[in-house]
Amino acid sequence: MSEECSSIKPWCAIALLDKCGRSIQVKSGLSYWEMSVCLRGTKAHKKCYLMSEGPKHFHEANEDCIAKGGTLAIPRNNEETNILRDYGRKSAPGTSEFWLGVTDMAHEGRFVDVNGMALLYSNWDRAQPNGGKRENCVFLSQAAQGKWVDEVCRTAKRYVCEFLIP
Ligand SMILES: [Ca+2]
Incomplete structure (x- = not known):
């Protein structure tokens, strides 16, 4: 190691x-x-995904992932979305929604990843995002086949951290 x-x-x-x-x-x-x-967790190419132990507000979830040496999960393509969904179903059965590392906090309507980088891949559910200034954080919906939904950041949800591996 x-x-x-x-x-x-x-x-x-x-x-x-x-x-x-x-x-x-x-x-x-x-x-x-x-x-x-x-x-621990599951592998998707050059990253590991790790499910949280419990729910947190978005900001606390983000801080927790950073403290562990990673970031909130940012699926970059459909394959990663599928890996994340499968892992979510296995590691947190019954959990339909978990935070992703995507937000429009800095500029309303301009969603970026938690590193501040533009998104080259997005997976919005129908009619999403629709929360305007009230909803600036994004969760993955298992019920909607892994699609993204914007949400009030001060909502407690499970979350997945991702870690880049050598
Ligand atoms: Ca917003």
Whole structure:
């Protein structure tokens, strides 16, 4: 396990695998493949998604993910949306809504990710966003097949953090 993974992100690690995918010890002279894995949560390409323990307001959820070395989850394409939905169903059964790292707090109507970057992918539900200045945070709706809905930020919801892995 790398220093960075063990100290900052205890749920990600570099596994040393042989060509058959078996975990092996590091020995000098032995060839191996490095592979990123998620010890907790689930993997989507170069990120891990991790479900929160409980519900929080958007700002608290955002702070919690940052404190853990990640951000609120930002699905970047339909494949990531599907991975996130499957993971949400398994890790938080019965939870239909969880916060994503998408907001229009800074400029009403201009939704960006929590890093302040423009969105190259969005997945709005029909007639969304519709909350105007009152609703500046975004949740994923399992009931609406993973579509996005804007919502009052001071609503307590479960959330998923994402962690970029090596
Ligand atoms: Ca808004």
